[in-house]
Amino acid sequence: MSKQTVIFDFDGVINSYTSRWQGADIIPDPPVEGIKEAITEVRKHYRVVVVSSRCYKPGGIEAIKAWLKKYEIQVDDVTDEKPPAVVIFDDRAITFDGNTTGMLDKIKAFKPWNKK
Template identity: 65%
Template sequence: MAKTVVLDFDGVIHSYTSGWKGVDVIPDPPVDGIQEAIKEIRKYYKVVVVSTRCFQEGGLEAVRNWLDKYGITVDEVLAHKPPAIVYVDDRALTFDGDAPGLLRKIRRFKTWQGR
């Protein structure tokens, strides 16, 4: 069985340039090049998409429909993060063992859209 790579939906796959519009309102196009990147990643790994949208009624279906609309094929869409070798998220920091510096990193954090 292939190892798993988990991709967050909003901000990694869905460009999320309009911000939050509702659980089942996904107005923006994909991030440039993400369809091709996922296709390549799937040659080596199982690709799972996670989204907090999926915790709410209609969210899971909305994410799946959006992926279908843009021809993006993944192995699974879930509400929770399963065990994986890596998690790709636009709102995450990599913990480097520097606990005293963590608050500073949190305060300086910006998503790729905000840079």
């Protein structure tokens, strides 16, 4: 039986993204503290796939793969297609709880972890 998939967003989850967007193939920042160890642990139980907005731009997938190699972070795939997954780690996500009330307010109030 194959492992189920966990998706990780790249910027703000794996890459610390402190320099903000500089282009799909420009990734100057180091990893988020502890992410290498966390991904290593997750990979013992799940297939880890990186999906990023960078992947939709020329050179983006290659840049992410090179960055991961530089920091010796092993994942199972980097892609521009969101595969079926058990869960997604993303710094810009709101978990839908089945309640549609107040969705606009949640969007307006949202701040990523590194902007609070």
